[in-house]
Amino acid sequence: MRPLQEEKKVLIINWKWKQFQNGHINENVLSKEEFAYYTANVEEGRGKFYEEYEVEESTLCTEGLVVATSIYKETENTQHLLYALIDKYAQKGNRVMVFLHRSNFYKEKDVDQLLGHFNQRVAKCFLFAFGRDYIYFNTRQSGFLNDTGGFFRGRDPISDEKVVTFDQEKQLVKQPYFDRVWQYYETEFEIKILNLKEELFDCWLPYLLPGSSDEVARASLLTAVRNEDNNGLFFRLKSFLGKYEKLDEISDFEQKNTLEKELDIIKRLEKDKKESFMFDDCIVNLEHDNKSGKFLVKEVYDQAKQKINDLLFESEKTSFDKQALKEVASSMEELIKVVPGEID
Numbered sequence: 001m002r003p004l005q006e007e008k009k010v011l012i013i014n015w016k017w018k019q020f021q022n023g024h025i026n027e028n029v030l031s032k033e034e035f036a037y038y039t040a041n042v043e044e045g046r047g048k049f050y051e052e053y054e055v056e057e058s059t060l061c062t063e064g065l066v067v068a069t070s071i072y073k074e075t076e077n078t079q080h081l082l083y084a085l086i087d088k089y090a091q092k093g094n095r096v097m098v099f100l101h102r103s104n105f106y107k108e109k110d111v112d113q114l115l116g117h118f119n120q121r122v123a124k125c126f127l128f129a130f131g132r133d134y135i136y137f138n139t140r141q142s143g144f145l146n147d148t149g150g151f152f153r154g155r156d157p158i159s160d161e162k163v164v165t166f167d168q169e170k171q172l173v174k175q176p177y178f179d180r181v182w183q184y185y186e187t188e189f190e191i192k193i194l195n196l197k198e199e200l201f202d203c204w205l206p207y208l209l210p211g212s213s214d215e216v217a218r219a220s221l222l223t224a225v226r227n228e229d230n231n232g233l234f235f236r237l238k239s240f241l242g243k244y245e246k247l248d249e250i251s252d253f254e255q256k257n258t259l260e261k262e263l264d265i266i267k268r269l270e271k272d273k274k275e276s277f278m279f280d281d282c283i284v285n286l287e288h289d290n291k292s293g294k295f296l297v298k299e300v301y302d303q304a305k306q307k308i309n310d311l312l313f314e315s316e317k318t319s320f321d322k323q324a325l326k327e328v329a330s331s332m333e334e335l336i337k338v339v340p341g342e343i344d
Contacts, residue, residue, distance in 0.1 A: 007095040018149035026072040035077040073105040090121035102129035108280040132270035139274040144177035189282040190339040197332040232269040304331035
């Protein structure tokens, strides 16, 4: 029996798992009556639309669980079924993270709705897709999913060593893969901010060196950022600022069309680089941390966002004292420190 203060770690992964006979659960797979039955009797759905996999014990995780399911976002029926499944695990004594596959039609507004519905009973909720997120083994040789609908089994592309992330005989998710995934997603937001800040100030370093001009033109700052388009720095920065979210379908149509083209570029870069660059789900998690009483993180994020917006987009000024760049760096460093989690 685990100590009372230690939480069981539960990852609920709504993905394209291939082990279910019916495939993805959608309106064509289950009748209205079946949806109602399984929503009220979730346990009866094990092996049909979800499965549990225990995790090998480690010093970091004495008790862990991976819950696999494949539920499309379509109607209230599918949402109620997904929420009933999550409710089964979002109980006292469990720390739950939920992963929603973007290709199952989930977006940041679904993360927002889910976190609001469970009101702190779900610790974090993430979007993932296309083999580009940390949870996949092939991104960093650390995660445990393959690209096709199951646990990774194959060879490390670097060392050529055999890799098995799930023990078929014991039916256990293997370590250290689970621990790595858990630890990464506990700190994903600050890791992404740290990487963004370092790359941003690498390209702005010439404007901060001793002997450089005290005035920096906005056009020069933007050009330096756009010169890093092979890493999608400009688009990642816009995602951090929330510029791809909450646009009206009609009044913002022209702007939305341009931004969606930029999002397509980010997706291609993520696929090429095998790394997630979007901040959409991270920002939603931050907003809910704010609602649950962690006000400082949201306050510092808003300050950092405003300083960057003034520097690059919103202020009428066309040039700035280089002290403004230092203030952006300081605000991003402060944000990294106050976001929950630890970074060495």
